[in-house]
Amino acid sequence: MKVIIVGGVAIGPKVAARLRRVNPDAEITILEKGSLISYGACGLPLYVGNFVPQLDDLMKTSYGLMRDTDFFRNQKDVNVLTQTKAEKIDRKEKKVYIRNLNSGLEETVPYDYLVLATGAKSSIPPIPGVHLGQVFTLHHPHDAQTLKELIKAKKVKHVTVMGSGLIGIETADALASPRLKVTLCEAEVQVLPKLLDADMAKLVESKMKESGVDIRLSCRVLGLEGDLEENVCRVLTEQGTIDTDVVVIATGVRPEVELAHEAGLKIGVTGAIQVDEHMLTNDPAIYAGGDCAEQRHLLTGEPVYIPLASTANKQGRVIADHIAGMPSRFAPVEGTSVLQAFELNIGRTGLGEEEARKRGYNVVTSVSSGLDSTHYYLMHANITIKLIAEKENGRLLGAQVCGIGESVKRLDVLATALKFGAKVEDLIDLDLAYAPPFATAIDVLIHAATTLENIRLGLAQGITAESVVKRLNAGEKLCILDVREPEEVSASPLPFEGTKVIALGELRERWQEVPTDSLIVTVCGLGIRGYEAVRMLLGKEVRQVAYLQGGISVLNAYKSQE
Incomplete structure (x- = not known):
């Protein structure tokens, strides 16, 4: 059985490794157009931020071996052809036309099963200047290495990051320091717009500002300008011009589907390759997975495109199993995504x-x-x-x-x-x-x-920090009741004029001191004592009362935005 895998970064090597375990006799070949294979692209911002000492660490096994062509040949009995581009698929004859990017040599390779692991490419906005020098995407190890060398040589004092998705936020975190200033431009009204609701995003924005990042929200970038050496030097935005030394474009990725599209494979509504639960395309001999394929959402049942390395590796196992005759299936996703930054x-x-x-x-x-x-x-x-x-x-x-x-x-x-x-x-x-x-x-x-x-169940009446701040800014009268201990209040007093301070332990005796002509908002550090205060006041027939959800730990994020 001959299996050709197009793409050698994440899911491709996983398919090969799993398939070798379940089918010792399969003839497995990986075609990779780049020079590197099986590297941890998710770790590139960590490398730039010095949390990964060497770039090679992203290409090694946990036991220290480089995952290169020799590794796959010796450890997995898998043939890997780097610098080799798949140009065309002949589905009828079951062969792939390939070209060596170094020599220009063209040939065809036959397959019984074909796996498309073509990944994704950076989504570059159609604006002037994106091809200037010192404009990066952090989508490939070469970008990360070049950027890090520029910073190490002290040739960079300011970086502009375009986009505040996961990579944008991680990159801003990796770069921000007293010596290196970072401006982040986001076209939407919040950071992490595809990950978090606006109220949770405020917590991230507050921490980023504490770390010295200049966040420009609702700030669409119109173009980039270069200096005499054709390196980027200015960013033109709807909010004005930003002088900069480096630009990192982190505006998302798009699935690489050209090869599949030209072969007549079905492209889904997300723009990625449509597959079934076994990762099969509309051709029974061709599979697709990883960042080039769409998934299905558990809750909505609809197709989604959520490119993650964890998803790719799970899909790789499913593809290998199914090729080997096992009825493995890839379950719908929930969109679970995480990051660590600031x-x-x-x-x-x-x-x-x-x-x-x-x-x-x-x-x-x-x-x-x-x-x-x-x-x-x-x-x-x-x-x-x-x-x-x-x-x-x-x-x-x-x-x-x-x-x-x-x-x-x-x-x-x-x-x-x-x-x-x-x-x-x-x-x-x-x-x-x-x-x-x-x-x-x-x-x-x-x-x-x-x-x-x-x-x-109606046992707790909560109010969000966002609602409190909006209502106060609109001039609405609210009674802010701080139920923290006196030393807590002294250390971090609330900024709202007319705040009533009565510790929870005294409220049962002093509740009549609380004005009842407007909504009472009980406030504490985390929200628990605020809830207890609400229940106590409700027991005293006070009806207009709600506790601040999340407490001051959430409210502080809104205070920092003012």
């Missing part, structure tokens, strides 16, 4: 709030803050969790996390819950691990679930 662990799974509303769901949400371990454990840190569920039955629809604490562990639990159609009440019943270094006695995730269930 000391924050950030991620989402499932649907966002607005996305769910647009699809007709009657949504209930909560924003909760808490600690990732007990307060007396020295290494504890804060996490904010947003949960999104159906109001009628409490079925979980999505979740987002952000914080210095260990939030990704909680997100993985939530992704698992989504997979099995869990309701919020199921999250409350989870038997999660507890010891002081790892969690609080009631884990922050379970606290978030109980908060959402209380809101869903």
Whole structure:
């Protein structure tokens, strides 16, 4: 059996490795148009930021061997042809026309099964100047290496990053320092627009500004200008001109589908290659996977394009198994994505709030803050969790996390819950691990679930930081009731004029001091004491009362935007 794999970065090598394990006799060939194979492209911003010491580390196994052509030949019995481009597919004759990019030699290779692992290419906006010198995409190791060498030579004082998706944010984090100034231009009204809801994005924006990043939102780049040496020197935007030494274009990627399209394979509505649950195209001898293929979303059932290395590797296993005659299938995705930047662990799974509303769901949400371990454990840190569920039955629809604490562990639990159609009440019943270094006695995730269930059932009246700030800025009268301890208030007083300060422990005796002619918003550090204050006031027949969801830890992000 002859198997040809077009593409040798992520899913291609995975298909080859898995197929060799399940079929020792297959004749496997990888065609890669570049000179490098099987490298960890996701680690390029980490390399630029000196979190990966050597570029070669992204191309090595965990036991130190380079994943090069010799490695695949000796370790996997796989033939790898680098600098070799697949020019055309003859589906009728089952052969691929190839060309060696060094020698120009053209030939054909036959296949029984063909795997398209052609990946994605950077989405470059159609503006002037994108081909100037010192304009990078960080899509290939060469870009990362050149950029790092420029910085090391102290030839760069300012970098402009276009786009605030995962790569844009990670790149800004890798570069920002007292010596190197970073301006980030984002055409949308928030950072991470495809990952986070606006309220959670505010937490990231606040931390980025603390780190010295100049964030320009709703700022469309119109063009780039160069100097006499044809290196970029200015960025022209709708908000003015930015003098810069380097531009990193991080405006997303597009699937590489030209080869598939020209061969008559079906391209899906996402612009990626359409495949079934076995990763088969509309040709029973041709598979496609990784960044060139679309997936199906678990909650909507619709095609999506969410290019991730984790997805590619899972799909690679499915393709190899199916070629070998095993009925493996690739399950629908939830869009689970994470990143670490500016000391924050950030991620989402499932649907966002607005996305769910647009699809007709009657949504209930909560924003909760808490600690990732007990307060007396020295290494504890804060996490904010947003949960999104159906109001009628409490079925979980999505979740987002952000914080210095260990939030990704909680997100993985939530992704698992989504997979099995869990309701919020199921999250409350989870038997999660507890010891002081790892969690609080009631884990922050379970606290978030109980908060959402209380809101869903009408037991808690919450208000978001965004709503509080908007209403106050619009001139609406609100009674801000700070229920923290006196030393907490002294260390970090609220900036709102007329704030009433009564510690929770005194509120039961002093509740009549609270004005009741407007909505009372109870405020504390994380939101828990604020909720207790609401329940106490409701017991005193005070009806216009709500607690600040997420507490001051979320409110501070909005204060920093003013």
